Amino acid sequence: EPEVTQTPSHQVTQMGQEVILRCVPISNHLYFYWYRQILGQKVEFLVSFYNNEISEKSEIFDDQFSVERPDGSNFTLKIRSTKLEDSAMYFCASSGDLNQPQHFGDGTRLSIL
């Protein structure tokens, strides 16, 4: 069964550094998402992306965050200048047409020191 893959599984970064989290969605999917889960808290929506542009973003997704689909397969989340509170598990998800639910990757655990 096709799956969403995320790399790396764990990223450790110094505060203030830029970080890029990578995702390869399921190949024929059209809608892409990023969520995050701070340890012990609920999964929170960050951003959705369709047709090469952001469809919706949450208040968490401020100017420090950006997303890109640089080629036909990857979907990336960039945090420009990381803060301690950015430490979380970041999940990528994708979905196909209007009748398909979102499929999630295994997540990238981001640790900011």
Place this chain on the structure above:
Amino acid sequence: GNSVTQMEGPVTLSEEAFLTINCTYTATGYPSLFWYVQYPGEGLQLLLKATKADDKGSNKGFEATYRKETTSFHLEKGSVQVSDSAVYFCALSPNFGNEKLTFGTGTRLTIIP
């Protein structure tokens, strides 16, 4: 805005016990409802879904019925197994699944032999 309220955990049951995890929601319109499961060290997997009132989602012995009159989507299983130990998340989407998911806090379930 939309919200999901989920039964507080953790929940510990003996093998073969009956399971109920409560979930209620607040939403405008006609949301779609989901249960996702997160096994240790893994990402979120869709367990079951329901897209309209009175629909029953089912998978792997788990069931949940979309009750519009009580705005609930409780997860049930008649006889749990050790392999069901995981964190269970109730979630909703304004439409089928191509808009942002709003998650509950998650319920950690541990099944003891």
